[in-house]
Amino acid sequence: MAKLNRIQMSALPVPVLDRRQAVPALIQHPEAFLVVAGLAGTAQELTALTADAPSVFGLGGAMGAAPMMGLGLALAQPKRQVLVVTGDGELLMNLGALAAIAVQNPPNLKLICVDNGHYGETGNQDSHTGLGVALDTIARGSGFPAVHRIDTMAEMDEGRRLLAEPGLAFLLLRVTEGPPPKIKRNLVPHVARDRFRAALLQAGG
Amino acid sequence: MAEFDRDTGTAFWPHALYDLLRGAGVSQFAYVPDAGHKVLIDRSLADPDAQSIPLTTEEEGVALLAGADLGGARGVLLMQSSGVGNCINMLSLIAGGRFPFLTLVSMRGEFGEGNPWQFPMGQAVVPVLEAMGVICLRAEHPDEVIPTVSAALTMAFQSGQAVAVLLTQKLIGAKSF
Numbered sequence: 147m148a149k150l151n152r153i154q155m156s157a158l159p160v161p162v163l164d165r166r167q168a169v170p171a172l173i174q175h176p177e178a179f180l181v182v183a184g185l186a187g188t189a190q191e192l193t194a195l196t197a198d199a200p201s202v203f204g205l206g207g208a209m210g211a212a213p214m215m216g217l218g219l220a221l222a223q224p225k226r227q228v229l230v231v232t233g234d235g236e237l238l239m240n241l242g243a244l245a246a247i248a249v250q251n252p253p254n255l256k257l258i259c260v261d262n263g264h265y266g267e268t269g270n271q272d273s274h275t276g277l278g279v280a281l282d283t284i285a286r287g288s289g290f291p292a293v294h295r296i297d298t299m300a301e302m303d304e305g306r307r308l309l310a311e312p313g314l315a316f317l318l319l320r321v322t323e324g325p326p327p328k329i330k331r332n333l334v335p336h337v338a339r340d341r342f343r344a345a346l347l348q349a350g351g
Numbered sequence: 352m353a354e355f356d357r358d359t360g361t362a363f364w365p366h367a368l369y370d371l372l373r374g375a376g377v378s379q380f381a382y383v384p385d386a387g388h389k390v391l392i393d394r395s396l397a398d399p400d401a402q403s404i405p406l407t408t409e410e411e412g413v414a415l416l417a418g419a420d421l422g423g424a425r426g427v428l429l430m431q432s433s434g435v436g437n438c439i440n441m442l443s444l445i446a447g448g449r450f451p452f453l454t455l456v457s458m459r460g461e462f463g464e465g466n467p468w469q470f471p472m473g474q475a476v477v478p479v480l481e482a483m484g485v486i487c488l489r490a491e492h493p494d495e496v497i498p499t500v501s502a503a504l505t506m507a508f509q510s511g512q513a514v515a516v517l518l519t520q521k522l523i524g525a526k527s528f
Contacts, residue, residue: 208444215418222422242407
């Protein structure tokens with residue numbers, strides 16, 4: 147049987163946090179942000195957390211888009227705080243985006259990666275982070291000025307502080323396997339675009 | 352107006368093109384560098400009121416421009432024909448979200464190309480873009496650049512379409528390597 151290399155050097159602790167508690171504990175003020183959420187789990191989480199607010203654009207495809215969408219939005223709206231929340235699978239698909247974002251260094255952009263180490267939508271295969279790839283180290287090497295890893299509730303306060311302060315930041319929230327909250331959301335992307343823009347731009351945003 | 356600056360040998364149209372884009376409200380210039388876009392890239396880097404966004408791969412630019420539109424800004428993706436292939440699935444976002452989209456593609460792998468590696472993607476640019484719902488316009492002569500990009504700006508930002516302007520090798524010259 148083929149065996150994948152389980153990376154030893156990263157020495158990450160075993161995840162213990164349940165995303166259903168950890169994500170709301172970290173993002174206490176979702177209404178303070180314009181949000182781009184990655185496909186699957188994080189889109190459901192942010193939809194649930196905001197009671198389906200128009201300020202959340204959740205992906206249902208175009209895997210890898212969320213971080214760069216957040217950058218385009220942050221550059222377009224320098225007076226607003228922009229939050230990208232995405233999973234390890236989506237972030238891994240476009241790691242170069244971390245370099246592209248760090249080179250811009252927009253002070254109004256935060257990235258949260260909810261890292262469960264698995265491809266939860268496709269049969270729960272190990273992702274590369276589940277095999278030891280350390281996304282916080284990659285973000286730091288890409289040039290993110292603030293990087294924080296959250297393995298336990300004890301590290302939440304620093305994460306919340308970084309979300310509340312100006313400056314580009316990358317937060318790696320490591321969670322156990324397990325489902326995000328169940329919620330029905332509209333998957334038609336042009337509907338999400340229109341209502342996001344209407345709420346932001348027609349309100350004088 | 353002469354087509355080229357006699358002192359430097361460079362074409363005038365790229366400067367007029369930058370002014371046209373800025374005048375139309377384009378503020379985000381995203382690119383993977385290519386010689387055909389040198390003036391636009393350098394002008395955007397020198398422009399305090401524009402954002403110059405180097406990418407590691409072209410698909411990042413597709414997502415970036417969708418995010419810019421969410422925030423009410425306009426952008427353009429500058430890439431070589433080889434980069435078009437890197438964008439294909441990401442164009443799902445543009446098609447599904449009905450995002451306006453403008454890209455300027457400097458062509459390789461066509462008229463007079465001397466590098467055989469450039470042909471497969473160069474020849475596939477139009478069919479793959481059209482398959483993903485992107486309208487392709489061509490500029491083959493310096494006189495065509497400004498009217499063609501003007502048309503593309505209207506189609507993208509007034510009519511909400513996805514449009515590529517191909518800056519052909521007849522226009523920008525074929526590389527011999």
